[in-house]
Amino acid sequence: MHATATHATATHAAADTTVADATVGLAADYFQSYSVVGLLAVVGVLFVAVAFGAGRLLRPVVPTPEKLLTYECGVDPVGEGWAHTQVRYYVYAFLYVIFAVDSIFLFPWATVFADPGYGAMTLVEMFVFLGFLAVGLLYAYKKGVLSWT
Secondary structure: OHHHHHHHHHHHHHHHHHHHHHHHHHHHHHHHHHHHHHHHHHHHHHHHHHHHHHHHHHOOOOOOOOOOOOOEOOEOOOOOOOOOOOOOHHHHHHHHHHHHHHHHHHHHHHHHOOOOOOOHHHHHHHHHHHHHHHHHHHHHHHHOOOOOO
């Protein structure tokens, strides 16, 4: 009886060791994939830094009054630097973001919603999301952007 208990204890310890090894292996795979992303980010930053450094070392530096002028489309600057701009165009960008984000999230949601396990909670989350979009659309309506002039 004692030998059987020792064998069971050894089997249980071996199973625990196997589970621990599998957990360590999964953690190593997880961090290895992030290390590749981190290494790629470091290489990208170094590439940009070397390019800017080489440009700074190799370019000629001969400042003249013409080079120090503000340049826009080959036209000499006239008047002050301040100009009135139409601020209403930000609202068009805002509306675009509302409808683009709406379509980006609604299409994948519609394809996944029918799968098992995506029940009422997913439906509630989507209605909360649509509520945020409705607030943005209501804001645009109150600003008068949706009316043709």
